Amino acid sequence: MTEYLIRRVAQSALVLFLVSIATFALIHAAPGGPTQMMIAPGLSPEAMEVQKRNLGLDQPVYVQYGKWVGGLLQGDLGHTFKNHVPVGDILWPTIKNTFILMGAAWLLSLIIAIPWGIYNSTREYGLSDQTASFIVYLGFAMPSFWFGIILQQQFSLKLDWLPLSDMYTMGKEGDPVDLLLHLILPVTVLSLGFLAAYVKYSRSSMLEVLNQDYIRTARAKGVKERGVIFRHALRNALIPVITVLGMDLPILVSGAALTENVFNWPGMGRLFVQMAFSREYSVLMSITIVTAVFVIIGNLIADILYALVDPRVQLGKGGGRR
Structure with missing residues (x-):
């Protein structure tokens, strides 16, 4: 190891x-x-x-x-060209803000999608499965910026239930309740994309595992369906899902540029767009490097989780899996 x-x-x-x-x-x-x-x-x-x-x-x-x-x-990301401001002073706060937004959307999607996908795999083509399929198609096909604008029109402009944009209401910076209200709309937009992917992967992975010979053997021995699902099938079915989760980890830092711009969320995705228009290349290079670091970390975490989820996945001395 x-x-x-x-x-x-x-x-x-x-x-x-x-x-x-x-x-x-x-x-x-x-x-x-x-x-x-x-x-x-x-x-x-x-x-x-x-x-x-x-x-x-x-x-x-x-x-x-x-x-x-x-x-x-040495931790020096350089300075902006126009104002000669340290890049780190601009970049690090946006990473925290993006992590709050993307982390909330990511965790919400996981909590809903994986149990839902597992449930649908045991009731293939039922009402729940068809509903999930509709959401999957919707999540993959619908542009996030368009969905965000529709939510803003309905729940902010017409009904006045939720804030239109930004991270805090002016004068309420640091208020957790105000932050939660500002999170609802962008998290809804972002979690739809995560939800679509995770429901699809968890359902298809579980279906593949449930058709394996050892699952049929467990059922033939009289093991209850709950035991078949959670004791025999789940850990193996989670391996492809872990791959997707590991690859999605950098998104928590790099952010969703379109969504952050629609909701004026002060995150790294929005910063990247602003700096691209301003041609502040030192900031763009720093964002690219930070994103690359988290891609690498995500891959490492995914590889380690392989061995933790399924004991059959062993890390050989030569560096490969066996």
């Missing part, structure tokens, strides 16, 4: 290194890149060269990359 984790961490470090190279190269190759953003317009060629030298933009790209990575390793 220890050797496997060391191998995976080494692979993850390599992936992160490659992601950082790709991110830095793409940003510098983009139209209106950092050079144009960091140098004031209208400068004479001589003044422009002095400005480049002061900003370090006269150095080779690989030297600039090395300095950027060195800063990242």
Whole structure:
């Protein structure tokens, strides 16, 4: 297990290194890149060269990359081009806000979807199963921003039951009740997408397991259906679901940009859109790296959970599963 984790961490470090190279190269190759953003317009060629030298933009790209990575390793994400504000001061609060929003939607979806999918697998094509199928199609097909606007029109503008947008009402910052009211609409929008995926995966995975020979053997031995489901089938059926959960973990940090913009939620997804329009490339690079880190962490957690959920999934000494 220890050797496997060391191998995976080494692979993850390599992936992160490659992601950082790709991110830095793409940003510098983009139209209106950092050079144009960091140098004031209208400068004479001589003044422009002095400005480049002061900003370090006269150095080779690989030297600039090395300095950027060195800063990242020391916790320095750089500064914005326009106002020279530390990127960390902008980024870290938005990660917390996104985690609150996405975490609430994620947990609500899990609590509803997995039991519902398991229940539907035992009553295939029943009313509950057909209702879930409708929600799955709806969740996959309906644009989240459109659904959010419809909810705002109905419950905020017409009925005046819930806040229209933002994270807090002005003057009530830090009030948990006010936060809960502001969460209802965006969490409803986001949880529909999670719910659709988790119901589908948990139902199909459980159906596949219930058709296995060892399940038929357990039933033939007289094991009650509840025992068949929870003692024999559930742990194996959860393995594909864990894969999806591990891949969804980065979403808790990266956020849903469209939903955060519709509801004016001060999260990282909304920040990414704003910084893209402002061409604040240092912030965009930091968001990309943070998201990549959480993708890697999500994959590691998913691999570890494999072994915890199903004892048959063993981590071999060579780093593979057996």
